[in-house]
Amino acid sequence: MSNYSSYQIMMRKIADIQYASAVLNWDQESYMPPKGATFRAQQLSTLAGIGHELATSKELGELLNKLSEDTSLSEKEKRNISQSLKSFNDNKKYSTEFVQLLSKTISETFQAWQKAKADNNFALYAPHLEKLVKLKREECKLLGDFVHPYDALLNQYEPGSKTADLEVLFTDVREQLVAFVKKIAEKPQNEDAFMYLYYDKQQQWDFGLDLLKQMGYDFESGRQDESSHPFTTNFSPEDVRVTTRINVNDINEMIWSCIHEGGHALYEQGLPSEEYGLPSSEYVSLGIHESQSRLWENNVGRSLLYWKANYPKLKNAFPENLKSVSVEDFYKAMNIVKPSLIRTSADELTYHFHVLIRFEIEKALIEGLLEVNELPAYWNQKYKEYLGIEVPNDASGVLQDIHWSHGSFGYFPTYSLGSFYAAQFFVQAKIEINGLEAEIEKGNMKPLLDWLREKVHRHGKYYSAEELCIAISGEKLNFKYFMDYATKKYSKLYDL
């Protein structure tokens, strides 16, 4: 057997363990009964330990070192090896004990967060989160060798990204977006009360499934379930699942979670399954992942053309609620810009203030300038400062998102990166795809999906995010694409 084949086998085994953990996590978040939590945490910790042992084995290290000098490999194989070697060296910085402790702490913190959010009681969560933040600070030290300690965490989600670069980007966001949102605030607000009438759950569910089908989501390789925080997960490129959240008094939650998670899922379903376990079957970065969900959600889903195709179906499902609402009214309602409490239901523009706040808080937490017990007050102050709103309680404030309970610090910035990549990619899609807008208006999403498959999905992790962005659009990430898109769209919507 060739060294490369041995490498493939080892990587597949590691992937098997990681995907098994993903199944246990998915189950934990969708179906597991409450008392199952303790043993589940232990089981996940055991799997994490085994996965880590395999990912840092002497055998794998030797093989990777040998292969990294093998000049007979193809370009793709070489990239796989160099990326796997980098992961191997990163993984070696962790002890198995640390990995297991982290996994167990995460499961416990997640359980505590669920209770804390339900009971609006930050104190239930705080001691667990404190433990977790300590571990993450320790993790930054273990990983070492970064200009800023937070860089170490950023790199787990967005390889190559830097705190310093994000500071520049978020300065643009702050300056340009704040000014623009202020101009909007001076204009009369559009009507959206009809979004909050009673919308039957089953009808919503069926409509969401239709949207997913139309996008090209393959239900033979996936399924949709409900969860309190919508997410996409995959257990192979042929088992990619989404969850949605349905609120019978707000049609928005289902619509945007279906399209958003659908976008993520199309990316995963488009990754090459024959490369299972290797970097070439993996997504580039979370920023690029988010570019896929945001492109569908915002650039496509929040456009008038998209609803010209889909609004008649929605109106048919809910004739009473929407009888006097035109597609233009519906389009205006879904694009209301207005500072709000909850990130996941924020509009396209103020959304980035939520991310900005997380970025500042996480940086301070990791730097040790902020402690967990100070979080609620600090959070509320930032929301006052950037969004001009009072946070009425922690459940809709600092407790709103699942991420920190998962130990995901450094994750939030990728949400903004994703939106900005999406705007840049979509400009290019419109140039390259003949009659794209007319196809969307007809409800034919195939040309766009084919383009994304060709430009993004099929490459796996072959390109870095920056390389991919250049390959697609001819330049590095540039905030101006997003700002141009926003200015054009919202100037028209608000008659600026």
Add this chain to the structure above:
Amino acid sequence: MSNYSSYQIMMRKIADIQYASAVLNWDQESYMPPKGATFRAQQLSTLAGIGHELATSKELGELLNKLSEDTSLSEKEKRNISQSLKSFNDNKKYSTEFVQLLSKTISETFQAWQKAKADNNFALYAPHLEKLVKLKREECKLLGDFVHPYDALLNQYEPGSKTADLEVLFTDVREQLVAFVKKIAEKPQNEDAFMYLYYDKQQQWDFGLDLLKQMGYDFESGRQDESSHPFTTNFSPEDVRVTTRINVNDINEMIWSCIHEGGHALYEQGLPSEEYGLPSSEYVSLGIHESQSRLWENNVGRSLLYWKANYPKLKNAFPENLKSVSVEDFYKAMNIVKPSLIRTSADELTYHFHVLIRFEIEKALIEGLLEVNELPAYWNQKYKEYLGIEVPNDASGVLQDIHWSHGSFGYFPTYSLGSFYAAQFFVQAKIEINGLEAEIEKGNMKPLLDWLREKVHRHGKYYSAEELCIAISGEKLNFKYFMDYATKKYSKLYDL
């Protein structure tokens, strides 16, 4: 750390892997999209391999050998060690390659069985099953040292059981039950057409949940889902799940699967969670497991007293269907004895002919006297011989059950053993529990559950099946208890 503590830690880790596999299996049978099958098979195979490596590690072997000579251990600890040492030695007979091949073949055979059953096409299943039967024959050789090769498989489900003993038992079944069923067949049949009216799915579902609650099933440590073949599974003693099957044109399927799986689940929920991973937290044998489901399903659930408590609720849920049906009519209808095609919906008596047929077929398959391609014809001939019925197609014939696709040969006999143990235990329960029948009639199942917890559940695997049976009833398994129960009940029902 003491040797015993090290042993506990190792065993917990092995259990974590086994339970992780159980989650992946549960998902495979309940929620996994069809294309997920291939990678899932690979993931399960990897987990099986890792579990096997841990369960046969030199370290564990040395520890068990040391501990087996440690006289300072308690009686319970000693039993744990001797049972774990036996499992260790059994596991050592398998290579990791064999375990992984078996796991992968099982997943593939299961997928093939699903398709074959849906399409009524045995040929889709046959090549996979052939491969699996070959592996099982090989397994018998690996395990070696049994009087009959089939004993090796029987022992995986019912430790200590022998083909020779089962032959004696099934001779009793054949002689006594066949004669009794013949007498019944000469009598006029009871009415049960109302069982097959349209019964709304959601109403059935809710009624089933009520039955489970009444039995004492803890929904904080479990949940119910749907599947094509109802089963109970657990991922710890605090996460014990059941599935049910609902047929809107047959109220029987939901009722009997809920009570049956509920009985299994109560056993698992009653096992000591503090002993997680050790034999003392495990069930005795599948025969004893089945005694718990059968006791609830037949001795309790098919009694008139049980329905005196529950029929008013059912009638309330389906007033139209049941308006002219008295509880006595309902009781008679649920106890109709009539040879039929499908094991899981067979009555209490002819049920054992289905098991008898499986026993004879499995024995012949393992002996090599029968091949997979001969199965459908052989099956149909046996059904003619023992049940006097023609099998119209393989889907309701040889393809009806999931077990063989799981590689579970030697499993079926435990179904009959379970019914016979149940009859024997229930006689004792009635002697020991003050006013048991009156409590059941009131819908109070707690005294019975408490008795089962005390007599069976809390002991884990401390006793063997035979020891447990003697501890409870003062004697070994005796078919006469079942035959007495059957004679008394059905003589009255059929006026013999």
